[in-house]
Amino acid sequence: MSTQPTYPLMPHATASWLVDNTALTFEQISEFCGLHILEVQAMADDLAGQKYTGRDPLHSGELNQAEIDKGQANPEYRLKMQRAPISVSRTKGPRYTPVSKRQDKPDGIAWILRNHPEVSDAQIGKLIGTTRTTIAAIRDRSHWNISNINPKDPVTLGLCSQRELDALVAKAAKKAGYEDNGEAAIRLGTDRDALIEELRAERQAHTKAASDAAQEAEAAAWLAARRAEGLSDS
Known part of the structure; x- marks a missing residue:
């Protein structure tokens, strides 16, 4: 029997703290907090529609420093919840609304x-x-x-x-009597994987472009140096 994944009590606030205070990847943070990877990236780029005050998962016990260190050392590592968030139970009676x-x-x-x-x-x-x-x-x-x-x-x-x-x-x-056939979950998972691959491809393309530009600059500098040597010899 599969168990439902446990996420932090305040996912967005926790993700905001992890973005600001760790070197974890967007994918690691999104999976731990149960958020879309693009939400995490928007927080990092300061483009999120809503600003969140960071919530320290170390203080709440949901993570410890050793677990964060494992994630920072290995981008493929998936963070594990150290202590499930304590749900606040409500007493019987009508809900109070401000x-x-x-x-x-x-x-x-x-x-x-x-x-x-x-x-x-x-x-x-x-x-x-x-x-x-x-x-x-x-x-x-x-x-x-x-x-x-x-x-x-x-x-x-x-x-x-x-x-x-x-x-x-x-x-x-x-x-x-409704039954969930799992199609929605499969579709969301597929879309999420596609977005992750797209982001990885973009990063690889940017890295390659930067490397090519550096090589071209190095070649141009070498040619300029050779020409300068030729002029000095003549």
């Missing part, structure tokens, strides 16, 4: 209704912290502010974590 984010709830509800119809109203209410009346009003478009509701990912809005949403969707899909 006042500043409560106006985002309808957008998050609309997103779940559109993208995951298998999720029940009770599950949405528990995840987002809302009532079935509100969910029903958004579904049948009778909500008083329906014209201003735009479906948005509740994780992006900060209404729940990615782990909570994934667990909820998986539970709802299982209850509904």
